[in-house]
Amino acid sequence: MKKIMIKDMPQHIGETVKLGAWLANKRSSGKIAFLQLRDGTGFVQGVVVKEEVGEEIFATAKGLTQETSMYIVGEVKADERSTFGCEMNVTGIEVIHEAVDFPITPKEHGTEFLMDNRHLWLRSRRQHAIMNIRNEIIRSTYEFFNNNGFTKMDPPILTGSAPEGTSELFATKYFDEDAYLSQSGQLYMEAAAMALGRVFSFGPTFRAEKSKTRRHLIEFWMIEPEMAFVEFDENLEIQEQYVSHIVQSVLENCKLDLERLGRDTSKLENIKAPFPRISYDDAIKFLHEQGFDDIEWGDDFGAPHETAIANHYDKPVFITCYPVGIKPFYMQPHPERDDVVLCADLIAPEGYGEIIGGSERIHDYDLLKARLAEHNLDMDAYAWYLELRKHGSVPHSGFGLGLERTVAWISGTEHIRETIPFPRLLNRLYP
């Protein structure tokens, strides 16, 4: 008999199949038991009718506890009432392992309890749906960049120097040297773009920041594309196409997951390029008009400012051309103004905050050297980076998208800790 996965059941209507599955939930009467089965690829209802299966199998079905594992056999039947489209008419159950007192029940649990049991919490419907959406964002990210001429290049995690100083970095001994865990692969991606043209990275990054907010993780994943011969405007166009692609892919391929999470998908359907742009200057004016008196030109935005700006739009919004003083050393100056740089942050709608930071990069050797000096950065450590501007330097741009913030936004998850399988937070290194 064919062993199949739940997700493939709609292609086997009328066939008798075998599933490896766990019991997610059940209800039963004296004559019929309804088993909510999960196998990681989906959820399906198994119907066990006493008259059909006999006393013994029916007793087994009625006795199944939450998370008990089994091989279960039955006929796949179309079922229009279920969102999934089919159910299983069970004819046999072989229990593999009985679960006793599974700690995460359908009732409410405290956050710390759930976090301590993250290895089990992942089995719940809600976490399962979020992980499916995360997976679809990853899949469609590769699809987008592979289809648009990008090469995946992996920057190193262990580095001898830090892109923007050594604060908030995890340090380790690298044999006899000091090394740090990467906060961003961008500088390496610039070298890669000079070699491969259009490149992207997708890997973990680390920030030893003592923040404890619903938007911060200590370890998180970033997508960092970098493109030679691409200037400021084209950089934004690629970003809006990319973000549109992942949102539309999730809408298309994760319908059941979005429904399970109660996500208002009407807010996502509209997320198609182009996205609005507002300059930093105008954003400050707008905030003043809205009554914010806690910010002035030259300050960076806080979460309430970003939310107020984002709420003015029904799509992600680019805030462009920030003051040079609040942005990193490597950003290309505005061609007509020396007080702002050619950068943009992309702010997600609905209060989910910044999901992308990007800019055109300085390509002039002398200017970059001056900026390194102004920022008191170690010239030896950055020698290779500076040298990229010595040999056929070209205008180039790039950006970084934070995976977990994007998952939070698209899935409608309030706290970022649920958007990664095993979150690393302040005071949270287990499991």
Added chain:
Amino acid sequence: MKKIMIKDMPQHIGETVKLGAWLANKRSSGKIAFLQLRDGTGFVQGVVVKEEVGEEIFATAKGLTQETSMYIVGEVKADERSTFGCEMNVTGIEVIHEAVDFPITPKEHGTEFLMDNRHLWLRSRRQHAIMNIRNEIIRSTYEFFNNNGFTKMDPPILTGSAPEGTSELFATKYFDEDAYLSQSGQLYMEAAAMALGRVFSFGPTFRAEKSKTRRHLIEFWMIEPEMAFVEFDENLEIQEQYVSHIVQSVLENCKLDLERLGRDTSKLENIKAPFPRISYDDAIKFLHEQGFDDIEWGDDFGAPHETAIANHYDKPVFITCYPVGIKPFYMQPHPERDDVVLCADLIAPEGYGEIIGGSERIHDYDLLKARLAEHNLDMDAYAWYLELRKHGSVPHSGFGLGLERTVAWISGTEHIRETIPFPRLLNRLYP
């Protein structure tokens, strides 16, 4: 005018297009110059005819130095003599930035010099070809697992405990706690497989090993699939299908790269499932027959042993069922013998060594607990891992494929340092 990428030129025959490009090489006479152009997506020849372009543009072309960057305009012409299928009849050149004394010339350079200049060395044809093959292996890896019901799940890099003891681990302070960089995400992937069924990870791993061989990197990338309800044999079948898929994908999509590297592709064409299997017992016998007297039953294989075994086959070969004493604590015992476990290493042909290690995992709570104790592992640190066997434990299996060794094999690259953009080796943390 359309700005396009070199890789797309064959779709623009007869059109006048604009490229952003660097000069890789050139040769010229008094009347004609042949520019070897690169833009990261490919290499193409630009032909500059003095009579057609006039004195000024021709002088510019003749004066171009290696790695000078430019926008270059011309008509795309079909050219049957070139492997690429077309060339550019140049009509205009706008130099962006002149490269002076690019250090990596077509002549021979020492390894340390090339490694110090890795950020520039990546621009060479050979490195470009290897990176393309690496990219295709990554792309086809996602394709395989996405198409076969797997969910990408990212295990944490920072962990409070170590899968197999704390030797060879990089340590860091995680605020007030001690943390280590992951050598493998496997244990976390087992938890993920109990939640999502079939999962895979693909991320960096770290081994603080003082090895300096052509097969070892300190930081390398691993693909680690883990599958619930999958036992020993099915695990091997999935592995051979996966490896076949990436080899055939590279053959199909990286023809020019393989050619540039001089790879003997006849050795790759044959790499299709199924792969041969030999038991550890028989492998020891075979080695003795071949005259190896430096190994006996119970010893692990060294590189010369693996090569001798691999040379007996024209496909990768699974060596199965190793002695329990030389394998990690979590491997499922053989059902009929307590001296060997249900594991297999996959050895690549042509002396490229082990590319996969995998096994069925212990699913019985008591047995796993006993093994943890035998190995003196900290029960508190592994509590969550052990607990997976308490709630609906199921037979499950997984494996880990080393990306860089696989790139080395498929691309025919002798030393692993060329298979990753910025290699981390003993004494090599720069650039």
